[in-house]
Structure formats: structure tokens, C-alpha cells
Amino acid sequence: MRTRSLLGKPLLYFARSRVRPSCLSCSKTSSNSTLTMPKTLDEPDVGISCFVSSLPGFRGVLKHRYSDFIVNEVNREGEVVHLTSFDLPQECIDIKPEGESNSNDRDYSTTIESFRIICGDADAEALKMLLEKISSGSDLEIDPIILSPDSDKLHRSDVHNFFKKNFNFFITDTVEGPDDKSKCVRVRFSSGQAGKGGSNKRGKKRKGVYGTDREGGRFDSRGSDSWHLGKFVRFHLYKENKDTQEALGVIGKMLGIQTRAFGFAGTKDKRSVSTQQVTVFKVHPKRLAVLNDRLFGIKIGNICYVKEGLVLGQLKGNHFTITLRDVVVDSEELITNAADGLGKYGFINYFGLQRFGSGPIPTHLIGAILFRGEWKSAVDLILNPREGEREAVKEVREHYTEDGDIDEMLRNLPRYLVAERSILQCLKKCPGNYLQALKAIPRTLRMMYVHSYQSYLWNHAVSLRVQKYGISQVVVGDLVYCKDSLPEEGTVIDSSEIESNSADAFLLDASSESQPEEKLPVVKVVDHEDISKGAYTFEDVVLPLPGSRVIYPDNEVASIYHEMAEKDGISLTESAHGVKEFSITSMTGGYRRVYQRPVDYTWEMIKYKNDNESLAQTDLDIITGKVTADEKKDESTVVEGSQIVPKEKLALKLGFTLPPSSYATMAIRELLKSSSLAASQKINP
Incomplete structure (x- = not known):
């Protein structure tokens, strides 16, 4: 086989800024490292410095409106996920879930009157209201009812037997009453059996406190094994300008379930319109569907x-x-x-700026400190005042720096600052235990710091690879996936695809618990025989994210990993401490393709007049029949009776698919030949 050149003749172009040394410096004469932080993080600071082609770019504005950035997930079957219907599944129409069929179709007035004789008016009315709530299909949480305090054990047994005989969709148990001498019967809705809130496998009653289960939490009626279909309900989540945590948090609150109950495949950019698949355990579809009338910027x-x-x-x-x-x-x-060039030549598969945090403290700087084992320095960097932050938050940080009042800072610190709040709550219990405080941060968020440093090294390595050897061919010493060990499509090979969004951290931490153990594909070092056979192209080249189970290229690119890490006071072969999750030698590592080309690529130029008009149809626009500005005819503005025709402007609309963990902003950077940070600026009015 002859050597194939995927990209044709070399079209390598460098940004004016060369590969920069690390923004971190470590004094060799002191155990305390010093940090040099850029005022505004720019692409060269994190190793993003090269382009694939020498085609000239142009100026354009990205994300002026969140609808200018539409993301549709591609599922494991290769299908693009769209919101296309608000209808209930046919199974819900044909088959009612157990419990609902009984409660909806029967008249319980006679039964309620019988219950009134046993327990009195107050308890009978409470039961009546509970039945009405179930029958209405309300999306509100169906809370249990607690009957009046009852010290007569025989009478409580009669009540239990009454429900067992007349209501197969209710379960009852005995809980502690409002005082030490009394007990109460609790009545809870179930889809068929006692689930986690009823009797356990040994038949022992769960005795909780007044109004709670034994663990002190609200009863969850979704544990029934008699659920008639799949144990999970899947839906398409459509959201506008909202992150995953916010959207699922709103839905979870309406359903009365915890946010961690939802499963999803990946996070999407906040400033976007996105559609993705979400699953939840045993929540009836009707409860989900009725939420749409109350949701703002979210649809199910x-x-x-x-x-x-x-x-x-x-x-x-x-x-x-x-x-x-x-x-x-x-x-x-x-x-x-330029547009044709992006589809033909692709782009360098850099980790985008999002990977390194949107705040003034880049996450890779914190990651480097963690690798060095400087726990107090890491805590200080997370908690201390920072430039560019909202004034109110900055003042809260400054007050804490001055007086160290943890309670005051917790009272005033916004809840979206997950890492800060987690650290403070731990320090309140364990003053001075900075390592434990760092471990109190949700796992996905704290691992984001160290993954960010891996990405930082990778970006610099790929820039050196492109500068040193070009992009027209594979060279001896490059790494490629073995042909019989290619990763399955849809498998994330680099350590984490999660971008640095602390608001999502708690949710992602819960979801990541069920991920299978990571298995790295086999790579090989390209030799002279591979070159002579033309077995590989530049598209096959991968570079490692540092870890204990990766190998490095057998050429000059390998040196940059060790040189930059050494400048930052970090060894890639020996750990500075015994904390495994903050040790690069205890991390698996991973591989990432150097080059990426967009798939299903399309583009078109659009003429428009109003900066705030939508130029691309979202899934919701298609369902509701809303048209874009491009489809409207004879649009004009009338002022004081005279017709004013706005100045016509030009837009470029792109459509393409990327694999997990590839950044669309890096494709746009290649197209515009400018920083993705500059492209995201607003249009001047």
C-alpha cells in the first residue's frame, strides 16, 4: 500500500503566538511553588497555537444568541436526537400502570365512608384528598399521609388490614408519633408493592419518625417490581440557555425526586439550544408530559x-x-x-478553552497544585478573591480572607459555587484539614482539576507535533491505534469528556458512579515498515493524556510532556504524595486523536437584517411551525409612517457532527483563523 495523504499537500499555519511555556513556575530551592496567572486566559496560554490550513479567515460573531449554537446529541445507534413529539407512548394509552387503573376507575365514596367510621372525619378527608390527587394524574409529588396518633395497637392493626383489603395501591406502616407515647399509621402510594418504603425482605416493619421513612427521607413509590414495562422511562430533554444541572434540577423538583435519579450520556454547552436523551427510574410518562405547561426554556x-x-x-x-x-x-x-476548507482539511483536535474553566482561575492551575500535594494552596486558590468576578461574590470572598468567618461566607456565597461551599462545610467540621476539604468537593468536579492539567499538557504536545513534523504524513515514532484495537464508536477515550462547569458537578458525580471501568485501546509506535507500506495517515495519529498506563511517542514530542511538568514541579513517573486520585502516576491516562474532520458537513450563507432574529430553526421551532428570519419575506421596519429598510448583513450557518469530547469551538477557530474567545464577543449595537 502506498502512503496516503489525507490532506493533500501540507497546509500548515501557525498562530503568531508560539507554544508558550507553562503558566506555572516552581522554585527548585523552595517547596512552595509560585503561580503566574494570566489576567485573561487565552488560547496560547493552554497550548492552542496552530492551524491546519493557510486559508485566510474572516470576522464573525459566535453565540450572539443562544439559538446560534444548536446541539443535538447523536445516540449510540448513530441517530441524531430531536424533539419531535409531546405525545405519550402508546403503552400509556393502552395500558394504565397498576394502581392508577384501580384508583381512577372505581368510585371509593362507600369505602371512604367505611373508613370514616373506623378513623374519624379528619383521617377520612385526608384519605379522600389523597385519592383525588392520584386520580388527577397530578405531576406534584404524592406525599404520604399520616393518620391521627393512635396508642391502641389492635386498632392500628385493623387500619392496616382495612387498607390491605380495599387498596392494593397503598402501603401502610407504623411510625413514631408526635410524642413518645403515641404511634401513627402512615399511608403511602405505591405502584403495586411495598418498595423501599414498606416491609423489608425479612418482614420487619420499617419504623421511622413522624412523616418520614426509616432513613428520614421522603417515601419514593417507584420501587415496585410490578412495573409493567421497561424499568426506566427515557425522554428527549430540550433546553434553551440552561445547563444540565439547572434543567434537571427544575424537573426533579416538580417530580419530587432527586436530581441524581436522572441518567444522561453527556453535558451540553449552557449558552446553546440543545436536545439530548435522559432516563429516569420508574416515573410514569404522564407525570413527565404534564410538566411542559409549567416549564420555561425546557421541554420534555x-x-x-x-x-x-x-x-x-x-x-x-x-x-x-x-x-x-x-x-x-x-x-x-x-x-x-474557508468554509469548504474546513470540511476538506478539518482542524486540530485541541481541548477548547471551556476545558480550563470560565472563571478567572484556570482549572489546570489548581490541578497542578493538587499533583504537587499543596493542599492549603489549592484551597486558598479556590476560596480567595479573584478578578473579574461579580462584585457581590468578590466582597464575600474578601470578608472571609479578612476574618475567616465560615458561617458568614456560607450564608452569602451563591449555591452554584459548588466547590467553595463543599470546602467550607468540611472546614467548619474539620478546621485545618485541607486535604479532607478538597475531597469534600463532588468527585467529578475535583477530578476536573487534574484532568484539566492533563489536557493542558496534551494541547502543548500536539502543537509541538504539528510544528515539528507537519500534518501531511505520519512519521516514525508517532502513536496510532492498532487496527484490531480501535475504540468502539461512541466510546470516550480521553480521561474525561466533562467540561469545567462546576454547576453540573454534583449531578455528574452521581451519574459517573455507574460508568464501567475504563479500558484503554492498544496503540503502537509507527516504525519504518509502517511508513513504507503507507499503513497509516495523519488522521490515525494519537497522543497520550499522561497516566500510568499510557506510552509516549518515540520522537521529540515525548519530551515536552516531561519538560513542562518538571517546570511545574511535577513528575510524570513519581508521585509527590500518597493521595491516589490527585496523583498522575495513579491515573489511567488515555489517548486522543490529533486531527479531527467534521462529518455530515454542510454550510450556507444567509442574508439578514435584524441581529436578534433567529436564523436557524430549533426543534421547538419546527414543532410549533415558527419560521426563521431567513424564511420571512419583505421584512421591514416602519417608523413614523415612513418605511426604513435595515442594512443587510451576512451570516454563515454551519452543520456538522463531531465525536464525544471534540470541541466545536476549535472547528470555528480553524474557520475564522482567530481565537474562539474573540469570536464569542457580542455584536456592537
């Missing part, structure tokens, strides 16, 4: 039953529809060449 649809829930990484990728507004260019031919 395409509901169905499935046997298994989703976990992180179970996707093939994401399809993007991206609109660049206010395009300024000398000729449309330049846009045509």
Missing part, C-alpha cells in the same frame, strides 16, 4: 419505556448547527474557500 418529549438507564459516555457524538453573525469579509469567495 419523545417519551418511551426502556430497560436500562443512561450513563456518561453512551453516545456517538453531537451534531452542531452553528450560526456566525455579522460576517465581515472582502468577498464572498473568501467565505466559500
Whole structure:
């Protein structure tokens, strides 16, 4: 086989900023490292410095509106996930779940009157209201009712038997009453059997406190083994300008379940319109469907039953529809060449700026401190005042720095600052235990710091690989996947695909618990025989994310990993401490493709006049029949009786699919030949 050149002749182009040394410096004469933090994190600071082609770019604005960035998940079957229907699944129409059929179709007035004789008016009315709530199909949480205090054990037995005989969808148990001498019968809705809130396998009653189960939590009626279909319900979650935690938090609150009950394959950008699959355990579809009238910026649809829930990484990728507004260019031919070039030549598969945090403290800086074992320094960096933050939050941090009042800081610190609050709550219980405070941060968030440093090294390594050897061919010493060990599509190979969004951290931490143990694919070092046979192309080249189970290229690229880590006071072969999760030698590591080309690539130029008009249809627009500005005809503005025609502007709309963990912003960077940070600026009015 001859050597194939996927990209044709070399079209390598470097940004003006060369690969920069680490932003971290470590004094060799002192155990305390010093940090040099850029005022504003830019791409060269994290190793993003090269382009694939020398085609000229142009100016355009990304994400002026959140609908300019549309993300649709691609599931494991390769299907693009869309919101297309609000209808209930046919199974819900044909078959009512156990409990609902009994409670909806029967008239319980006679039974309630019999119960009134046994327990009195107050308890009878409470039971009546509970039955009405169940029959209405309300999306509100169906809380248990606690009957009046009763010290007569025989009478309580009669009550239990009454419910067992007349209501197969209720379970009852005995809980402690409002005082030490009395007990109460608790009545709870179940889809068929006692689930986790009733009797346990040994037949012993669960005795809890007044109004709670034995563990002190609210009763969850979803544990029935008699659920008639798949144990999980899957739905398509459509959200506008909301992150995963916020959207599922709202839905969970309405359903009365914890956010961690939801499963999903990956997170999407907050400032976007996104559609993705979500699963939840034994929540009736009707309870989900009726939420749509009360949800703002969120919709639920395409509901169905499935046997298994989703976990992180179970996707093939994401399809993007991206609109660049206010395009300024000398000729449309330049846009045509650049847009065609992106589809033909692809882009360098850098980790985007999102990977390193949106705040003023880059996450890879904290990761480096953790690798060095400087626990107090890491805590201080997370808690201390920082430039560019909201004034109110900055003041809270400053007060804490001055007086160390943990209670005051917790009272005033926003709840979305998950890491800070977790640290403070631990320090309140264990003053001075900085390592324990760091471990109190939800696992996915604290691991984000160390993964970010891995990504930081990887970005610098790929820039050196491109600068040193170009992109037209594979060279001796490169790493490639073995042909018989290629990763399955949809499998995330680099350590974590989760971007640095602390608001999602708690949710992701819960979801990641069910991920299977990571298994790395086999890679090989390219030799002269591979080159002569033309067995591989530049598209096959991968680079490692540092860890204990990876190998490094057998060429000059390997040196940059060790050199940069050494400058930061970190060894890639020996740990500075015994805390495994903050030790790079205890991490598995991973591999990531150097080059990425968009799939299903399309583009079109659009003329528009109003900066705030939608230029791309979302899933919700299609369902509701809403048209975009591009489809409207003869649009004009009338002022004081005279017709004013707004100045026509140019936009570029792109559509393409990328695998998990590839950043669409890096594709846009290649297209515009400018920083993705600059492209995200607002249009000037």
C-alpha cells in the first residue's frame, strides 16, 4: 500500500503566538511553588497555537444568541436526537400502570365512608384528598399521609388490614408519633408493592419518625417490581440557555425526586439550544408530559419505556448547527474557500478553552497544585478573591480572607459555587484539614482539576507535533491505534469528556458512579515498515493524556510532556504524595486523536437584517411551525409612517457532527483563523 495523504499537500499555519511555556513556575530551592496567572486566559496560554490550513479567515460573531449554537446529541445507534413529539407512548394509552387503573376507575365514596367510621372525619378527608390527587394524574409529588396518633395497637392493626383489603395501591406502616407515647399509621402510594418504603425482605416493619421513612427521607413509590414495562422511562430533554444541572434540577423538583435519579450520556454547552436523551427510574410518562405547561426554556418529549438507564459516555457524538453573525469579509469567495476548507482539511483536535474553566482561575492551575500535594494552596486558590468576578461574590470572598468567618461566607456565597461551599462545610467540621476539604468537593468536579492539567499538557504536545513534523504524513515514532484495537464508536477515550462547569458537578458525580471501568485501546509506535507500506495517515495519529498506563511517542514530542511538568514541579513517573486520585502516576491516562474532520458537513450563507432574529430553526421551532428570519419575506421596519429598510448583513450557518469530547469551538477557530474567545464577543449595537 502506498502512503496516503489525507490532506493533500501540507497546509500548515501557525498562530503568531508560539507554544508558550507553562503558566506555572516552581522554585527548585523552595517547596512552595509560585503561580503566574494570566489576567485573561487565552488560547496560547493552554497550548492552542496552530492551524491546519493557510486559508485566510474572516470576522464573525459566535453565540450572539443562544439559538446560534444548536446541539443535538447523536445516540449510540448513530441517530441524531430531536424533539419531535409531546405525545405519550402508546403503552400509556393502552395500558394504565397498576394502581392508577384501580384508583381512577372505581368510585371509593362507600369505602371512604367505611373508613370514616373506623378513623374519624379528619383521617377520612385526608384519605379522600389523597385519592383525588392520584386520580388527577397530578405531576406534584404524592406525599404520604399520616393518620391521627393512635396508642391502641389492635386498632392500628385493623387500619392496616382495612387498607390491605380495599387498596392494593397503598402501603401502610407504623411510625413514631408526635410524642413518645403515641404511634401513627402512615399511608403511602405505591405502584403495586411495598418498595423501599414498606416491609423489608425479612418482614420487619420499617419504623421511622413522624412523616418520614426509616432513613428520614421522603417515601419514593417507584420501587415496585410490578412495573409493567421497561424499568426506566427515557425522554428527549430540550433546553434553551440552561445547563444540565439547572434543567434537571427544575424537573426533579416538580417530580419530587432527586436530581441524581436522572441518567444522561453527556453535558451540553449552557449558552446553546440543545436536545439530548435522559432516563429516569420508574416515573410514569404522564407525570413527565404534564410538566411542559409549567416549564420555561425546557421541554420534555419523545417519551418511551426502556430497560436500562443512561450513563456518561453512551453516545456517538453531537451534531452542531452553528450560526456566525455579522460576517465581515472582502468577498464572498473568501467565505466559500474557508468554509469548504474546513470540511476538506478539518482542524486540530485541541481541548477548547471551556476545558480550563470560565472563571478567572484556570482549572489546570489548581490541578497542578493538587499533583504537587499543596493542599492549603489549592484551597486558598479556590476560596480567595479573584478578578473579574461579580462584585457581590468578590466582597464575600474578601470578608472571609479578612476574618475567616465560615458561617458568614456560607450564608452569602451563591449555591452554584459548588466547590467553595463543599470546602467550607468540611472546614467548619474539620478546621485545618485541607486535604479532607478538597475531597469534600463532588468527585467529578475535583477530578476536573487534574484532568484539566492533563489536557493542558496534551494541547502543548500536539502543537509541538504539528510544528515539528507537519500534518501531511505520519512519521516514525508517532502513536496510532492498532487496527484490531480501535475504540468502539461512541466510546470516550480521553480521561474525561466533562467540561469545567462546576454547576453540573454534583449531578455528574452521581451519574459517573455507574460508568464501567475504563479500558484503554492498544496503540503502537509507527516504525519504518509502517511508513513504507503507507499503513497509516495523519488522521490515525494519537497522543497520550499522561497516566500510568499510557506510552509516549518515540520522537521529540515525548519530551515536552516531561519538560513542562518538571517546570511545574511535577513528575510524570513519581508521585509527590500518597493521595491516589490527585496523583498522575495513579491515573489511567488515555489517548486522543490529533486531527479531527467534521462529518455530515454542510454550510450556507444567509442574508439578514435584524441581529436578534433567529436564523436557524430549533426543534421547538419546527414543532410549533415558527419560521426563521431567513424564511420571512419583505421584512421591514416602519417608523413614523415612513418605511426604513435595515442594512443587510451576512451570516454563515454551519452543520456538522463531531465525536464525544471534540470541541466545536476549535472547528470555528480553524474557520475564522482567530481565537474562539474573540469570536464569542457580542455584536456592537
